[in-house]
Amino acid sequence: MDKFIFPNGDTYEGEHLNDVPHGFGKMKMNNGSSYEGNWINGKMYGIGTFYPIGGGSLSGNFKNGKIIGKGKLTYPEGDIYEGEFKDSKPDGFGVHQYLDGSKYEGHFKSGLRHGKGLLIYRDGSKDDGVWENDFFNRPN
Numbered sequence: 269m270d271k272f273i274f275p276n277g278d279t280y281e282g283e284h285l286n287d288v289p290h291g292f293g294k295m296k297m298n299n300g301s302s303y304e305g306n307w308i309n310g311k312m313y314g315i316g317t318f319y320p321i322g323g324g325s326l327s328g329n330f331k332n333g334k335i336i337g338k339g340k341l342t343y344p345e346g347d348i349y350e351g352e353f354k355d356s357k358p359d360g361f362g363v364h365q366y367l368d369g370s371k372y373e374g375h376f377k378s379g380l381r382h383g384k385g386l387l388i389y390r391d392g393s394k395d396d397g398v399w400e401n402d403f404f405n406r407p408n
Contacts, residue, residue, distance in 0.1 A: 272287065281294050288310035289307035300321040303317070304316060305317060305330065314330060336355075337353060357378050361375055372387045372388075374399065380401050385397075
């Protein structure tokens, strides 16, 4: 495996084509984030894991540098989301397990709880119904 150091300070070790990442490889970005997985023509493309600055990880299927379809997001504080993604944000059906023991199962839009969903709190109480932009619509 070849190793490249790019002018901006990013380092890459792995397969390449015409001196750009292509195939499997590991990139450490100059801002402290990194990615390990598949590449096509210098873009994250295929199965991989992105490690953003500040912690956590985003694993799944990447297309043109963004995760789409099913994946897993581990937040720096320890929450875990598993489900559908669009443009690297939870979008569609998913399950968000909160560090405090609460769990939300339902629909998301652009990273927010949105649509039908069930939030089960640590004490066993529930909010079951329709969510809008991360807020529960309580029946009157």
